[in-house]
Amino acid sequence: MTADISLTPPDPKDFLDTDSLFDEEERLLRDTVRDFVRKEILPNIADWWEQGVFPVELAKTMGDMGLLGMHLEGYGCAGTSGTAYGLACLELEAGDSGIRSFVSVQGSLAMFPIWKFGSEEQKQEWLPRMAAGEVIGCFGLTEPDSGSDPASMRTHARRDGSDWIINGSKMWITNGNLAQVAIIWARTDEGINGFIVPTDTPGFEAHEIKHKASLRASVTSELSLDDVRVPDAYRLPGVSSMRGPLSCLNEARYGIAWGVVGAARACFEAALDYSLERQQFGKPIGSFQLTQRKLVEMMIAVNRGMLVAHHLGRRKDAGTLTPHQISFGKMDNTRNALEVARTARGILGGNGITLEYPVFRHMANLETVYTYEGTNEIHTLIMGQALTGIEAFS
Amino acid sequence: MQVVVCVKQIPDPSGTYTLDPETHFLVRPDEQVLDDTDRYGVEMGLQIAQAHGGSVTLVSMGPKGSMQGIRQALAMGADRAVVVDDADLKGSDALTTAQVLAAAIQRTGFDLVITGTESTDGYSGVVPQMLAELLDVPALTYATEVEARDGKVTINRQTSAGYDVVEASLPAVVSVTAGVVEPRYPTFKGIMDAKKKEVEELTASDLGVDTSLRQRVTAVEPAPEREAGVKIEDDGEAHLKVVELLQQKKVI
Known part of the structure; x- marks a missing residue:
């Protein structure tokens, strides 16, 4: 016998209740990063973005929290799960892709190779200071x-x-x-x-x-x-082949699969709020069928991206995640996030092109995320090779 | 130095608050967060304990729920927590709250008790002073700066004109304002350790506190909408009208 279907309407901002996929510790960590973004990033990000600067003074705060190299074990690193690392990337990128990029590069691209392929002396010398944000x-x-x-x-x-x-x-x-x-x-x-x-x-x-x-x-x-x-x-003694840099990229691409869901969420929420406030023809623009269609498509993309990221996270923690599956997440979540950002930008009309709202900034950022850490095409071909056994790019 | 910090779990302020239409009590969801104003007290307590050696114990009253708010404070670095959760305490007034907290603090032992000035959901603002009275120690309130050493505590007490410097011997109760120190973010290591920390759960009867309600909320009214202001179009004479209005209000 199955249980009754609940008639409680879903939370518009967490339609599938993906919150329930995470345990108390994961949610507390997620909320901590969300709080950091709300207090330190969101009030200033439009100015930083316009001026073209990264707030390097935040590196120390991020280090104190444990954000840098957070999923690495030992050497002053927090040693969280891969899922927790993903949630942190998501919340950071809900702030700005540039902030998440800083953390991705520090943890997954600079610290990870030392942690994975470095000598004991190299780890001791660099990792604690990098985890603390003293060395970038x-x-x-x-x-x-x-x-x-x-x-x-x-x-x-x-x-x-x-x-x-x-x-x-x-x-x-x-x-x-x-x-x-x-x-x-x-x-x-x-x-x-x-x-x-x-x-x-x-x-x-x-x-x-x-x-x-x-x-x-x-x-x-x-x-x-x-x-x-x-x-x-x-010299890093542990590797002498392309396996070295590619294993770093796997770590970073995994984080991006989560991160872009944050950017998409921020755009969707901005568009949803706007559609209920903005009045045209005597009613909120969210009353119009064309707008509701867009809102629903965005909501589905955000929730689906979250489910994919969560699935990859659990596989990473179980040690069963493959690079092809990371390509799935990076490629699909990023193109969907870009689509969400463009749709949100349309709903906001003229306001959508200003830095008063987050959508244009996210949209412009996601154009970079679309091609860095493996272009959409390269990830497609990695999956194409996995499907056919035939390598199309060599 | 044994520091006790009083903290409260409240419904997430970014959500909507609902009142029970019968009792007028706040409906508390299972998952509540640490009252933001309590972060300052926790940070102050941690700094004092770290500077002079000692421990930080959290004391809280209210439905424990998922304990998310308590874990947040433990993740900042507090050593342990005592949570008094008792259905009979639902709707208790400020005095009962202070009696419960005082009994729990007595039981724990303390050199210094730190509280916020008022909670973000209840806003009674009298619990710290009552607490000091019940513990029979000095109350140093509205602190914008705190220094505790050599058996003494010195604070800058915020006033409308500036601040008073107030000093007392320990033990004492200090209430701190938001901004007394910059609260740290919980660390990820702290978050992972928080679930291993000791949380003692007590009831009002464990503490021997009378829970009978002495106060009842008889009615709740929404705050009146702000009235629209007066708009004066400037036709070159607007300044005269502004002056006239200010004179009417006896501002000038």
């Missing part, structure tokens, strides 16, 4: 001529006695001009190696990329390495 990291994989095909990288490192000499350039590097340390991936005689490069090493330069129309509350840089000399002790 960046991740150098993409190059001006090497994006979706990272294995074609030209940056190389050659041995010189007990040192390594690194030459090359890296492009679209989040946190590049903020970082005290860069994880640089380079071609070597052994394969592809990662190097922990302090950014004050002679020959290392970071140039901020200006005039961005997206992800403006985030620092993006071009790195140039001109005969950068580092000791062998700075």
Whole structure:
């Protein structure tokens, strides 16, 4: 016998009651990040975005909370579940994709390779300070001529006695001009190696990329390495192949699959509120069938994205999550979030293009999220390969 | 130093509050949050205990529900909690609340009790003073700064003109204003540890407090809508009308 169907109408802002998917500890952590975003990010984000600055002074607060490298174990990291990390990404990106990007890069791209492939000395030296937000990291994989095909990288490192000499350039590097340390991936005689490069090493330069129309509350840089000399002790000993950088990307892409649901949620909620306040033809625009259709489509996209993210999270914590499934989440949740943002922008009319409301900012940000960390096309082809067994991109 | 911080779980202020039409009591959902104004007291208590050694015990009265609000305060770093939950305490007035809290605090032991100035759901604003009286210790209220050391507590007491410096020997009760210190966010480690921390649950009879209601809410009225102001179009003479209005109000 089945139980009766409840006649209580659902919460418009949590239609499927996805809240009930998370335990008390997960909700408390989620609420803590939401509170942080409400108090520290939302009151200022429009100004930061307009001025093109990242609030680097918040790194310490984020570190104190345990946001940086939160799902790593030991070395001053909080050691939360992957699901909790996902929830934190979601709440941060409900604030702004640039803020979530900072945390993703610090935790999943800069700290993770040290944690996963570093020596004990390297972990002791870097991770506690990075977890505390005292040292900011960046991740150098993409190059001006090497994006979706990272294995074609030209940056190389050659041995010189007990040192390594690194030459090359890296492009679209989040946190590049903020970082005290860069994880640089380079071609070597052994394969592809990662190097922990302090950014004050002679020959290392970071140039901020200006005039961005997206992800403006985030620092993006071009790195140039001109005969950068580092000791062998700075090389990550645990990996010498593309598996190194790709495993970092899996971590970050996983966080994005969650994060974009936050951006979509913020857009949907702004549009829902607006549609009930804005009066035209003598009634709220939410009364019109065309608007209700849009609201429902947005709501479904947000809830579906949440279910996918939650499922990936539970699989990650069970150790069964595959990179192809991460592609599913990153690709589908991001394109849906972008669609939600565009629809919300339409509902807000002229107000939708201002920074008074969050939707245009999210929409512009999501254009970056759509292509970074694996373009929509590359994730499609990763899944296409999994379906057919045939690799379409090589 | 043994610091006790009084905290209260309240319905999430970002939601809508509903009153029971019969009793006029606030309908409390199972999941309540830590009263935002209590974060300041918890932070103050943690700073004092960390500076001088000691522990922070939370004392709370009310339906425990999911304990989300208590866990929030534990996740900030408090050591343990005592929660008095008793159906007979539903609708209790400020004096009964103070009696319950005082009995629980006596039982725990204390050098310093920290409270907010008033709760965000009830707003009676008299519990800290009653508490001090019942505990037979000095009440130092409306603190914008607190220093506790060498058996003494010194506060800046907010006044309409500025502040008074008030000092008393410990033990004492101090009520702190919002902004006395910047409350920390719960840490993720704290959140994960919070469920392992001791939460003692008590009833009014455990504490020997008389729960009979001495006060009843007879009616609740919505606050009157604000009346529209007077709009004066400036035809070059508006300043005269403004002056006239100010004179009528006896402002000038």
